[in-house]
Structures are given as structure tokens and as C-alpha cells.
Amino acid sequence: MVDEAESGLIARAQAGDQRAFTALVRHYQDRLFRFILRLTGNRDEALDLTQESFLKAHQALARWRPEASFRSWLFRIAHNTTLDLLRRRACIEFVSFAECPGGEAEPAFPDAAPQPDQRLADRQSVELLGRTLQQLPVEQREILLLRELEEMSYSEIAATLGIAEGTVKSRLARARSAAIAGYQGLTGELRDD
Amino acid sequence: MTEHTAPKHTPDLPTLSAYLDGELDHHAEQRVAAHLAACPLCAARFAELQALSAGFKALPMASLGFDLAGVIEGRLAAAPRSAAARPERRWFSQWPLAIGAAASIAAGVFMGSALVAGRAAEVPRMAALRVFDIMPPGSLCIGLESCYRKESTQ
Numbered sequence A: 001m002v003d004e005a006e007s008g009l010i011a012r013a014q015a016g017d018q019r020a021f022t023a024l025v026r027h028y029q030d031r032l033f034r035f036i037l038r039l040t041g042n043r044d045e046a047l048d049l050t051q052e053s054f055l056k057a058h059q060a061l062a063r064w065r066p067e068a069s070f071r072s073w074l075f076r077i078a079h080n081t082t083l084d085l086l087r088r089r090a091c092i093e094f095v096s097f098a099e100c101p102g103g104e105a106e107p108a109f110p111d112a113a114p115q116p117d118q119r120l121a122d123r124q125s126v127e128l129l130g131r132t133l134q135q136l137p138v139e140q141r142e143i144l145l146l147r148e149l150e151e152m153s154y155s156e157i158a159a160t161l162g163i164a165e166g167t168v169k170s171r172l173a174r175a176r177s178a179a180i181a182g183y184q185g186l187t188g189e190l191r192d193d
Numbered sequence B: 001m002t003e004h005t006a007p008k009h010t011p012d013l014p015t016l017s018a019y020l021d022g023e024l025d026h027h028a029e030q031r032v033a034a035h036l037a038a039c040p041l042c043a044a045r046f047a048e049l050q051a052l053s054a055g056f057k058a059l060p061m062a063s064l065g066f067d068l069a070g071v072i073e074g075r076l077a078a079a080p081r082s083a084a085a086r087p088e089r090r091w092f093s094q095w096p097l098a099i100g101a102a103a104s105i106a107a108g109v110f111m112g113s114a115l116v117a118g119r120a121a122e123v124p125r126m127a128a129l130r131v132f133d134i135m136p137p138g139s140l141c142i143g144l145e146s147c148y149r150k151e152s153t154q
């Protein structure tokens, strides 16, 4: 969405235009859901949390100011809402969600169509990367998602997570290093089998 | 960890990572580019970061499979300024089966077309991930003297 169009929608939503708010939800719903699903590892929970985040955003909309990026603001609400749940589940420190009640080792994604042989290796790589991601601590996983999937700038990530830009830089580097090591570990396991 | 005991090497991992993201200032960016051209170990490390980034873009894109916006619009209209922030749990599982089925079909069609559209881009991306397979774990520039000299003489 063009920033100007988005600003217009937000202004109308702030003035009470429900349809403008609906348009904003529609624009962000899949992206927010994807982010939350990768954090919780559970589709039903992610659906609940996505809805809850949008409803909170609706309530807080009057307090949004044009100086802030709307996307950062929205993802910050989703981040807070999701981490609240993970804290209640006492899973925030867990390395793997497979060990958490309600968590799945790898979120349920729709099966892709049957693949020709030459794509098998690619599919395996993607699956291994998905598993690697789920094994990272939440803190590292979410910063990778914001950067790699949402392609947020460091200043947007800083605003979303409520941390300094310098922390974004160092945490992202640590997360990438851990992801590479984790992926190499999993491919090593495969070779050893 | 070798990173702690090796002599300080520039660029360090956070700098390489920020270079990948285009988050360095112009001067720092030029220094890193020059170093990468001269240091195979850092170049290999940087290729790993690039491959990881490409791999993320090939991950399956989960989708809601239905229009949440429409559901929220209905809820807000039904209970203005009261129902917010405490959604009923499992609200989506209470839908009539027919609606669920229609949503699944629509989602299937959408996902199918998304997959077809995404295929061409996916293959080179995944080939990029193989960088990991040919490199030994932890193949990180640990600050060879030669690397460091090249950097410090610039």
C-alpha cells in the first residue's frame, strides 16, 4: 500500500470510519498472522492472537500518531500480545517449541503440490530451514522474521521491539549466526544418518 | 569460541550483517566492499548470510485462508466499542461447516496460484542455500593477519 493511501485510511479509521479500518486489517492480516504463527508454532493460537491484535489496534487507534510507522505500531501490538501468551505458557526461554504445551515443532503449512525429483533437495532445504527457525529462541526468531520477511529497516525493527538500533544490529547478527549454525547442524545430522 | 580469542578483525559479523541489510553509511559500506573483494574467508561468511536471507524468502507463506477483516468488521459492528481486545476463544471453529469449506476451497485456489507464481523464483533461491552444504561449520574469518593488514592499510 502506498504510504499516502495508508495515511488516508488511518485518518479515516481514527475518525470512526469502520470500513477504512477493515481495509487496513485486510492489507495486513496475512502478514501479521504469518509473523505470529512463526512465533507460537500453533495455527489456532495464531488465529486468536491475530484477531486479538487487530482488536487492540482498533481500541488504541486514537493514540497512533503519524510520526510512527503504522506497520511498526501494529507489529508491536502483535509482538506484545504474542509474548504475553508465550510468557503465560512459560515457554519464552525454551529452545524448542516442540517441548511447549500447544507448540508444534514446525507450524502447520499447507502441503505444496507433489514435486518433481529435482525439487526434492530444495524442499528439504526449506524444511530444514523452517525447523532451524523454530529451534531458535523467540527473541532471535522474531528479529529475523521482521528483517527477512517483513524487510523492515533497523529503525522500524527498533520501534517494533522497543530496543535501540545498535541492539537490532548485534541481535540480528547473533540470530543469523545461530540460524546458520543450526541449519548446518541439521544437515550434518542428515548426512550422519 | 574463536571469535573471542582471535585478534580483532574488521569487519566483524554485525558489520557484515548490516552491510547485507544496506544499513551502513556510505564510507563504511565502501570499506566492507573492499575487504570482501580481498578476503575470501569474509566473502564466504558473507555468502552464508546472503544464502540464509534467500532461504527465508523461500519459506512457505502461511495464509489465513479466509477474510479476517470481514469477521472483525462484523464483530465491531455488532458490539461497538465493547467487544474489543477479548475475542472469544476458538471463534473461528464455531463457523458453519459450509462456510469453512468454501473458505478452504478459496484458500486452495489462492495457494495454488501463489505456488505456480512463486516457482520460478524459488529454484535459484534454494540453490543459494546449498552454500551451507559445501562449507564446513563455522567457516568464519577469524582474523588472519593478512586480512587484518589489508583492512588496516586502507
Ligand SMILES: [Zn+2]
Binding pocket: B009, B010, B011, B035, B039, B041, B042, B043, B141, B147
Ligand atoms: Zn576478512
